[in-house]
Amino acid sequence: MSNSNPIGFFDSGVGGTSIWKEVIQLLPNENSIYLSDSINAPYGEKPIEEIIALSKKNTEKLISMGSKIIVVACNTATTNAIQILRDTYPLPIIGIEPAIKPAALGSQTKSIGILATKGTLSSKLFSKTSELYSKNITIIEVVGNGLVSLIEQGKQDSEEIKGLLSNLLKPMLAAKIDYLVLGCSHYPYLVPVLKELLPNDVTIIDSGEAVARQTKKLLLENNLMNNINISPKHLLFTNAKPEILANLVHAKKNNLDVSYLNF
Incomplete structure (x- = not known):
């Protein structure tokens, strides 16, 4: 080699x-x-x-x-x-893996959001990591149904994806998250739209x-x-x-x- x-x-x-x-x-x-x-x-x-x-x-x-x-x-x-x-x-x-650790350690509101696929959120490895860092932290997990397919079609800046994200973010905003963990490698391409939809005090974090x-x-x-x-x-x-x-x-x-x- x-x-x-x-x-x-x-x-x-x-x-x-x-x-x-x-x-x-x-x-x-x-x-x-x-x-x-x-x-x-x-x-x-x-x-x-x-x-x-x-x-x-x-x-x-x-x-x-x-x-x-x-x-x-x-x-x-x-x-x-x-x-x-x-x-x-x-x-x-x-x-x-989703960057739960830095989000959990950095959170002031003790409430963080994780946007990921069903396959990631339902896995044993994710559960293990989540349990490790979720003491005294509320984690709002949301499955990003439909997001990957739209990005694969080149529609990451579309009104369609903006509408979908608005709905997906509702439970996180209601829980007053101050960190959003992107748990899918497709999702960093949504950061410009996410910044439009989220309050300025929410930090977006990924694993790159x-x-x-x-x-x-x-x-x-x-x-x-x-x-x-x-x-x-x-x-x-x-x-x-x-x-x-x-x-x-x-x-x-x-x-x-x-x-x-x-x-």
Whole structure:
């Protein structure tokens, strides 16, 4: 395995690029491969067995493409399949969980909101993390039904999504939350709309920065940092519509290679 081999990423769709952006910003010398499994999005509404099977499929594809480390840029896949992936495959695998800890520790109102998929909120790993940090804190959990599908259609700025979010946020606003945890890697693309709908004193928090720091830590620990000083190569693939993925990452402006791939 060469240190110049890419970091592999996968998500149930285009949303994991919010994590990918944080990682390549922190590690500008690293090559990357991103798999957007949009044809199977959203994972959050699927049975656990299917989530595990899809996670294995994506992991094996990334390994076959030479990935030296894999970032599971999907909350649902992490909370339901990460331990199985780590037990099955020999390379370092990083997951993404809702950032409950910083929200719970930072909250002044002792009331925080978590917007996530059904698959994440119903998982054992989420329950364990939630229990750990929920003492003396009220956690308002809301399933973001319909949000991933709209983002996959490129409608993250639409009136449709604004109306949907307005309804989803009602129980959180009623509970006077001061932190909103985004528990799905698609949701950071909703931040501009969320800022319009939420009071100024609500802090929106996601896991991207923490995942980037953990990726760097594991690369250093495993002596896998790319020390060859060349322009990095980023390959982004989707098994649905490349134009939606390309628009989201501003492919032309950033000179990124976005392609269709049947996987």
